[in-house]
Amino acid sequence: MSLGFARRVLFPSDHKDVARQFFWAGLGFLLVAGCFAMLIRWQLGFPGQPVPAVGKLLFPAGRGEVPPASYMKLFTMHGVLMIFFALSPILNGALPVFLIPLMIGASNLAFPWLTRISFWAFALASVLALASFFVPLGTAASGWTAYPPLSSNVGMPGAGQTLVLVSLLFVGLSSILGGVNTVTTVIRSRAPGMGYFRLPLTVWGFFLAAILNVLFFPVIGVAVLLDILDRTLGTQFFAAAGGDPIAYQHLFWIFGHPEVYILILPVWGIVGDLLAFFSRKPAFFYRGTVMSLIAITGLSALVYGHHMFVAGLSPMLGKAFMTFSLLISLPSELLVLSWLNTLWKGSIRLATPMLFALGVVLVFAIGGLTGIYLGTMSVDLYLHDSLWVVGHFHFTLSAASLLGAFAGLYFWFPKMFGRCLDERLGKLHFWITLPGVILVFGGLLLAGYGGQQRRLYNPFALAYNQPLQTLGMLTSLFAYALFMGQLVFVFNFFWSLWAGAPAADNPWEVGTLEWSTRSPPPAGNFASAPRVERGPHELSDPEVQQKLGRDWIGQAESLPR
Amino acid sequence: MHFGLPHDASLDGFRIDRLIALGAAVQIPIVIILTLWLIASSVLWGRRHPAVSDRGSLRHRAPLVLSLLVLVLLAALDAVSWVQSNRDLDQHFWNFGAAEGDPRTVRLEVNAHQWAWAARYAGPDGRFNTGDDAVTLDDLRVPVDTPILIELTSTDVIHDFYLPNFRLKQDVIPGRVTRVLFTATETGEFEIACSQHCGVNHYKMRGLLRVLSQEDYRRWLQLASANSQASYDPADSAAHWGWDWQREPAGS
Numbered sequence: 001m002s003l004g005f006a007r008r009v010l011f012p013s014d015h016k017d018v019a020r021q022f023f024w025a026g027l028g029f030l031l032v033a034g035c036f037a038m039l040i041r042w043q044l045g046f047p048g049q050p051v052p053a054v055g056k057l058l059f060p061a062g063r064g065e066v067p068p069a070s071y072m073k074l075f076t077m078h079g080v081l082m083i084f085f086a087l088s089p090i091l092n093g094a095l096p097v098f099l100i101p102l103m104i105g106a107s108n109l110a111f112p113w114l115t116r117i118s119f120w121a122f123a124l125a126s127v128l129a130l131a132s133f134f135v136p137l138g139t140a141a142s143g144w145t146a147y148p149p150l151s152s153n154v155g156m157p158g159a160g161q162t163l164v165l166v167s168l169l170f171v172g173l174s175s176i177l178g179g180v181n182t183v184t185t186v187i188r189s190r191a192p193g194m195g196y197f198r199l200p201l202t203v204w205g206f207f208l209a210a211i212l213n214v215l216f217f218p219v220i221g222v223a224v225l226l227d228i229l230d231r232t233l234g235t236q237f238f239a240a241a242g243g244d245p246i247a248y249q250h251l252f253w254i255f256g257h258p259e260v261y262i263l264i265l266p267v268w269g270i271v272g273d274l275l276a277f278f279s280r281k282p283a284f285f286y287r288g289t290v291m292s293l294i295a296i297t298g299l300s301a302l303v304y305g306h307h308m309f310v311a312g313l314s315p316m317l318g319k320a321f322m323t324f325s326l327l328i329s330l331p332s333e334l335l336v337l338s339w340l341n342t343l344w345k346g347s348i349r350l351a352t353p354m355l356f357a358l359g360v361v362l363v364f365a366i367g368g369l370t371g372i373y374l375g376t377m378s379v380d381l382y383l384h385d386s387l388w389v390v391g392h393f394h395f396t397l398s399a400a401s402l403l404g405a406f407a408g409l410y411f412w413f414p415k416m417f418g419r420c421l422d423e424r425l426g427k428l429h430f431w432i433t434l435p436g437v438i439l440v441f442g443g444l445l446l447a448g449y450g451g452q453q454r455r456l457y458n459p460f461a462l463a464y465n466q467p468l469q470t471l472g473m474l475t476s477l478f479a480y481a482l483f484m485g486q487l488v489f490v491f492n493f494f495w496s497l498w499a500g501a502p503a504a505d506n507p508w509e510v511g512t513l514e515w516s517t518r519s520p521p522p523a524g525n526f527a528s529a530p531r532v533e534r535g536p537h538e539l540s541d542p543e544v545q546q547k548l549g550r551d552w553i554g555q556a557e558s559l560p561r
Numbered sequence: 562m563h564f565g566l567p568h569d570a571s572l573d574g575f576r577i578d579r580l581i582a583l584g585a586a587v588q589i590p591i592v593i594i595l596t597l598w599l600i601a602s603s604v605l606w607g608r609r610h611p612a613v614s615d616r617g618s619l620r621h622r623a624p625l626v627l628s629l630l631v632l633v634l635l636a637a638l639d640a641v642s643w644v645q646s647n648r649d650l651d652q653h654f655w656n657f658g659a660a661e662g663d664p665r666t667v668r669l670e671v672n673a674h675q676w677a678w679a680a681r682y683a684g685p686d687g688r689f690n691t692g693d694d695a696v697t698l699d700d701l702r703v704p705v706d707t708p709i710l711i712e713l714t715s716t717d718v719i720h721d722f723y724l725p726n727f728r729l730k731q732d733v734i735p736g737r738v739t740r741v742l743f744t745a746t747e748t749g750e751f752e753i754a755c756s757q758h759c760g761v762n763h764y765k766m767r768g769l770l771r772v773l774s775q776e777d778y779r780r781w782l783q784l785a786s787a788n789s790q791a792s793y794d795p796a797d798s799a800a801h802w803g804w805d806w807q808r809e810p811a812g813s
Contacts, residue, residue: 068761143758149735150718150759240736245719279602280612310721311732312739312810315655319647326639333635337628340595343602344624347612350603358599365595369588372638373581378646378654382577382728385721385756446564449581451725453756456764462754464567464725471564540612551612 011116014523015097015108018115020416022093025126026086031490033081036074038483043071045476047458068457072141075455077129079144080164082398083259084171085129089122090405091266092175092213096182096206098416102514102521103203105191105530105556110184118177125170132163140164143455145252146227148238148245153231162231165224172217172224179213182206191513191556193532197287198555200512200536202408204290205269208297209262216255216262216301223251249308257304260397261297264364267404268293268335271357274407275339276537277510278354279346280551283537284338292338295331303328309380318377325375332368336361347540347551351508352426356407359434360400366438367395370445385455388448391441399437406433406489413496414503418520421500425492432485440482443475511554512536530556570751570772571727572744576649578728580642587638591631598627654729657710660742661808666708667778669701672802673713673720673733676766678753681803684786690803692793695785699768704778705748711741712807721757724770730756738810745772 012018039058042051043066050056055064066074097115101108109115132139137158142151146165149155186199186207199207226237227248236242276283283289305313305321313321339361348354370392373379383389406429413421450468452459459465459472506515511534517526532555538544544553547560566578606612613621660666670681670689680701684693703709713722713733720733722741731741745751753768773781794800 068764072758072761141761147719147757155718155760240715240734245734245736279606281614310730312734312737315650322643322646326643329639330632330636333632336595337631340598340602341621341624341628343598343606344621345610345613346602346606347608347610348603348606349608358603361599362592362596366592369591372588372642373584376580376584376642376646378649379577379580379584379642381654381730382574382581382725384730385723449566450564451567453723453754455758457761458764461764462752462767464752464754468564540614542614 013112015101015115018119019094019098021119022089026089026094029081029085033078033086036078039066040074041476041479045473047460071457073139076140076143087263087401091263092209095408100182100185100203100206102525103200103512104194105513106189107524109181110189111181114177114181118174121170121174125167128163128167132160135159148227148248151227165228168224169221172221175213175217179210182210191530191532198532198535201272202269204293205266208293209265212258212262216258219251220255223248246311249311253304253307258300261300263397263401267401270404270408271360274353274357274411275342277508278349279343280539281342281346282539284341289338292331292334299324299328306375309377310384322375322377329372336365352423352430353407353411355430356403359403363395363399363437367392367400385453386448387444387452387454390454391444391448394441399441414507415514415519417497418503419496419500420503421496422492425488429485429488436482436485439478440475443471447471509552511538511552513555516554532556567725570745570747572746573653574728580645587634657740657742660708660710663708666710667704669711670803671711671713673715675717675760676762678768682782689806690801693786693790694803695782695789702771702773702781704775705745705772708744712738714738718759719757720755720759723754723756726751732757738807740810748772748774
């Protein structure tokens with residue numbers, strides 16, 4: 001390994017290099033946490049049966065079946081890794097770090113050194129989280145929410161729980177630093193002429209998510225730190241005697257609910273742009289869309305109490321949270337409707353990124369609508385902590401976020417790596433993934449409606465769950481099909497990196513700034529600083545068509561007189 | 562294969578079921594409209610259709626009207642859910658004041674711990690934590706057609722008292738007392754499950770709720786209380802986990 005290479009890996013000066021580091025880390029964890037999901041589904045579909053092929057290797061104590069203690073670790077770390085180590089580094093790390101300077105016409109992020117530190121903190125967190133699997137008693141097992149007293153050293157005596165909590169502190173540090181960098185860059189580094197209402201919706205999504213990151217990660221940092229003190233120094237912040245376990249839940253969900261929006265806002269932005277690009281039309285009611293995004297961002301901080309409707313909140317407080325939780329459905333619906341209006345009488349190209357974006361519209365709508373029950377306090381008495389909740393947040397957080405991340409990836413891969421992904425494999429990937437997520441997470445919704453709670457090692461030890469056994473098995477089979485479908489993507493990805501067709505500078509024929517430079521862009525991004533003259537999706541403008549003979553015009557391109 | 566709601570054996574469970582049905586009646590059509598919209602746009606206005614540029618304005622009327630319709634439908638669902646839910650909670654699920662004032666109300670104390678439900682009945686003296694309390698484990702018995710008011714706490718981690726056949730969940734929290742209120746409308750055996758991850762045997766934390774006729778209940782309680790009194794040991798402090806009835810638990 002040459003010294004130059006080591007320097008580029010450890011001290012990259014270009015935001016695009018750091019973005020690729022976040023990206024590889026995120027993809028790796030996505031695969032690991034996805035494998036955990038497969039083991040969870042095995043136990044829920046075929047409880048107590050030995051896991052085929054890998055069972056003996058992973059769980060050597062018995063016949064290869066998942067033991068109850070390991071099951072707790074699997075569902076805990078599936079959540080922790082997916083949220084903090086897979087989706088977050090892709091949607092709040094790789095994509096914004098790569099795209100923001102390119103999309104606003106800057107040569108780099110505002111603080112290049114902060115970008116590096118942000119990744120180092122994430123790398124350290126990754127090492128701690130992975131190390132937690134190899135200490136005595138293994139990794140954390142108190143659920144990704146880590147409610148005390150279960151997550152105290154009485155409930156979870158192993159060092160693994162502490163390591164995971166400490167790793168969350170570093171994830172938080174990484175997110176806060178990344179957020180500060182993003183917010184500053186968007187405010188200070190926009191190219192001349194790039195007003196806020198000329199920003200691509202993608203940048204709006206990143207920007208608002210970054211604001212939430214900066215505001216709310218410190219809160220979970222406090223919760224986690226106090227829990228760590230309880231575990232290591234014998235303080236009693238969250239102990240029943242002397243402290244208050246419910247205080248943790250408030251702190252956790254003040255962060256926890258905005259976190260959902262931290263992961264979905266970038267996707268909403270991406271989808272808003274892609275639907276316009278591939279309908280060859282400007283986004284419908286751009287300002288209204290931006291206002292909806294801002295309204296949702298604001299409201300996201302005021303709904304967290306619906307996670308605690310049955311935790312003995314005062315009914316008065318609960319009702320206030322119910323009001324905001326139901327209200328937030330309206331700007332969300334406005335968002336979906338403005339997407340649908342963008343499609344109206346367009347010239348729709350069903351390229352892979354567009355297919356994934358359309359998929360996001362559908363699964364996000366399902367995810368949002370299924371949340372209305374959970375925001376309705378009386379209905380939540382029945383559905384709280386059920387698989388309905390799990391299905392609901394998998395539609396929004398996993399299906400929508402993941403499809404959105406794929407949409408972005410298929411769209412920007414040529415810019416990121418200078419090669420094209422294979423379209424046919426991409427479409428195959430989509431047509432497995434969309435039905436896959438609907439069937440798998442739809443199965444969870446149905447099981448929750450039938451009364452099944454989440455986090456049960458063997459749900460069928462309870463008689464009322466037994467009629468749901470066939471449903472559980474089918475859901476697992478669909479989950480395996482969904483997982484296999486992702487291998488198509490993995491193959492496409494690596495094959496295209498190595499042997500894909502070289503990418504043109506602007507393969508999708510759109511006008512945002514990142515497509516006005518080379519693929520991949522050189523250090524410094526632009527040969528000369530762009531001067532922005534128009535909004536992000538000026539497509540199919542009759543005047544442009546007449547003068548330039550094409551249906552798009554660059555944001556910084558002058559129209560000949 | 563079955564995936565419907567569990568059997569409802571409670572006086573008020575239907576209030577939840579009907580809000581679920583109302584939600585489905587609005588949400589399923591919205592998802593259908595949306596899916597058709599996505600498919601129709603992709604089919605009707607494909608690559609060969611020249612895009613009609615509206616510069617992102619509100620020029621096209623048809624989609625606007627359709628959007629407004631969806632938005633109004635959703636807002637109406639929100640409003641009805643909000644009003645009805647508040648009313649159901651105030652007048653039924655959480656109407657603890659009425660239950661406290663009702664002379665028929667049967668009171669129980671439940672102490673959850675890893676991984677079982679201990680229940681306590683006041684006995685003839687009407688006071689909890691005294692020598693005549695009847696105490697059971699994973700075996701709650703209540704009379705039919707009677708308001709049942711339970712105060713809950715936990716000695717270790719957070720649990721959740723879940724009665725699927727009564728559409729009820731309530732977290733059970735160490736250091737605090739929380740409450741549930743329900744009325745059974747039929748006799749029989751129903752399951753109590755834990756709905757909050759509470760450790761390795763969470764899934765095994767199963768109790769039985771036996772709904773007895775009022776006559777059977779009275780007879781059972783008399784017998785159980787007499788048995789407790791006979792075997793009462795004042796020195797066994799661990800057995801005296803009960804508390805004075807709270808009426809208005811702190812924090813609620």
